[in-house]
Amino acid sequence: MPALSHSHTRKGKSRTYRIWCGIKQRVLNTNDPRYSDYGGAGVKLYVRWHKFENFLQDMGEAPPDKSIDRYPDPAGSYEPSNCRWATAKEQQNNRRTTVRLTFQGETLTIPQWADRVKIGADALRGRLRSGWSVEQALTVPVEKKRPKPNCQRGHPMRGNNIYLRPDNGKRACRTCRNKNSKVHNRRRDARTRDARTNAR
C-alpha cells in the first residue's frame, strides 16, 4: 500500500480528498442541498469509506480529467462494486435520465449526437424542448446571432463606433467606453484646461 501523502489530510490540497468530501456531504449531511437526491434517496456511502484513507486505498487518486461515477448503477450507492473514475462524457452516457435519439437508423445520446452533428448538446436539448422534431434538431444549421444595431444606450454599433474589447474580444461601443474612460476624461479635462490657459 502506498504511503499516504500528508497533503491528503489538509483540505484544499488534493482533488481526490475534495471529491470524497463532496460524496460525504451529499450522502450523510442532511443539511446539504443535494441530500434529498442522495442520502435522502437511499444512496449509501460504503461504511469503510467513511474514512478518507480507506476510500483512497480502494479507489486510488482521481485522474485529472475524471470524477467519481456510480457505475453500473447510477442510482446506486457509493461502494467499491459501484464506483469508478470517469470523464463527464462517460458519466453522462450512464445517467438514468439519458435521452437517446434515433435518426437515420442510429440511436445515440444527445452528447454523442452533438459531437456527430457539431451542434451543441444544450442547443439540441433546447430545440427538442421547443418542439422541434429530432430530424430538425439534428439537421438545421445553427444560426449565428445577428449583432445588435445599437448599444445598450442606443449609440449605433457601426463603423468607427465599434471596437473590440482587449479583455474578451467582443464588440463594444466606443462612445460608451470613452464616456466611461478615466483616461478619456483626464484628456478631455486637460484639453479644457489648455484651452482656458491659451485663452488668457
Ligand SMILES: [Zn+2]
Ligand atoms: Zn454606447
